[in-house]
Amino acid sequence: MKKKEWILLAVIAVVSLAAILIMRLPKNTAEGTGTNHQPYVYADDSEDPYASAVLPDWEPEGEWIAVVFRSSRVVLYFDSGVDGEYTVHGNVGHMDIEVKDRKWHVKDVDCYDYTCKNMGWMSADALLPIICLPNDLVIIDAETAQNMTGG
Amino acid sequence: MGNLKTRRFVYLALFTAMAIVLSIIESIYIGPVFFMVRVGLANIVALVTIKILGTKEMIIVNAMRVVISTLMRGMIFSSTFWISLGGVALSSLVLIIMDRMKSSLMFTSVMCSISHSVGQVIVVALFYMQPRIAAILPYLLLGSIPMGILTGIVAQMVLTRIRPLKQPQ
Structure with missing residues (x-):
C-alpha cells in the first residue's frame, strides 16, 4: 500500500x-416513578391477527420499549425499569428478551444469525435498536416504534 | 479470439459460482467474527474478477451473487436481499472507482469492505426508518479495516497465480 493510503486508513481508524x-x-438516567402497574403489554391477536399492542397510559419505572414485527406491528411493550423475561415470535421462531437493571438483551433466539443476541445489553441511552433480520423483529423505544408503525 | 471469448465466459461462470458458494457458506456457517463484522469472502471474488476479467464482469458476478444466494436461502426480495444489495452496490461502485484510480489492491479491498458496511447501514436506516443505526458505523469501519486487509491478501495470492484476461487500459 502507498503511504497516503496508510494515512487515510489510520485517519478512518482514529x-x-x-x-x-x-x-x-456514561449518561445520567432519570429515576423511576414507582407504580404498581403491569410492566408489559402484549398485542391481543385473538380477534385480529394484525393488531398492535396498545401503548400503556401509565408511567413506567424506566421507559416503554417496543418490539416491532415486520416494521408494521408492535407485538409487545415492556417497561425497561422492571426486571423480567418476555417471549415474542417472528418469521423464523421465538425470541426471548431479558430485562435487568434497566437494560435489556436477547437471551435466546430461534434463527441462524444470532446478530441480535451478540449485540448484548442495551439501555435507554443506547443509540442502536436491537434488530433481528431473519425474524424481522426490532426492539426500540416506544415513540420511534409508533412513528415506524404509524400508530 | 474465439478461444479467448470462451475462456472469459468460463472464468465468469466459475467466479459467479464461487461468489455464490462463498456468500452462502459465510452467511450460514461462519457468521460475524467480531460484533457484526463479517470477513466478506465473496469480496475476494469481486476483487479477482475486476482485475482478471474487467468491470462489466465484476458487476455481473456481484449482481448474480446477491440474487442467487438470497434466492437459494429463500430470502429473495426480503429485507435481507435489499440490505445485501445495498452493500454490494456501493462496494461495486467504490471498487470501480478505486480500479480507475489505480489504487493498491490492499487499499481497494479495505475501501470495498468499508463501503459494503456503509451501503448496508444506509439501506437498514431507510428500510427501518432508523437514522440512529448510523451509530453502528464506527464499529463497522474499525472492523472492516482488518477484514479488508485479509481479503486483500487472499486476492493478491490468487492474482499471482492467474493471468489477467482483460485488455490493459
Whole structure:
C-alpha cells in the first residue's frame, strides 16, 4: 500500500475509535416513578391477527420499549425499569428478551444469525435498536416504534 | 479470439459460482467474527474478477451473487436481499472507482469492505426508518479495516497465480 493510503486508513481508524469512545460516555438516567402497574403489554391477536399492542397510559419505572414485527406491528411493550423475561415470535421462531437493571438483551433466539443476541445489553441511552433480520423483529423505544408503525 | 471469448465466459461462470458458494457458506456457517463484522469472502471474488476479467464482469458476478444466494436461502426480495444489495452496490461502485484510480489492491479491498458496511447501514436506516443505526458505523469501519486487509491478501495470492484476461487500459 502507498503511504497516503496508510494515512487515510489510520485517519478512518482514529475517527472510528473516537466516535466509539464518545458514544460510550456514561449518561445520567432519570429515576423511576414507582407504580404498581403491569410492566408489559402484549398485542391481543385473538380477534385480529394484525393488531398492535396498545401503548400503556401509565408511567413506567424506566421507559416503554417496543418490539416491532415486520416494521408494521408492535407485538409487545415492556417497561425497561422492571426486571423480567418476555417471549415474542417472528418469521423464523421465538425470541426471548431479558430485562435487568434497566437494560435489556436477547437471551435466546430461534434463527441462524444470532446478530441480535451478540449485540448484548442495551439501555435507554443506547443509540442502536436491537434488530433481528431473519425474524424481522426490532426492539426500540416506544415513540420511534409508533412513528415506524404509524400508530 | 474465439478461444479467448470462451475462456472469459468460463472464468465468469466459475467466479459467479464461487461468489455464490462463498456468500452462502459465510452467511450460514461462519457468521460475524467480531460484533457484526463479517470477513466478506465473496469480496475476494469481486476483487479477482475486476482485475482478471474487467468491470462489466465484476458487476455481473456481484449482481448474480446477491440474487442467487438470497434466492437459494429463500430470502429473495426480503429485507435481507435489499440490505445485501445495498452493500454490494456501493462496494461495486467504490471498487470501480478505486480500479480507475489505480489504487493498491490492499487499499481497494479495505475501501470495498468499508463501503459494503456503509451501503448496508444506509439501506437498514431507510428500510427501518432508523437514522440512529448510523451509530453502528464506527464499529463497522474499525472492523472492516482488518477484514479488508485479509481479503486483500487472499486476492493478491490468487492474482499471482492467474493471468489477467482483460485488455490493459
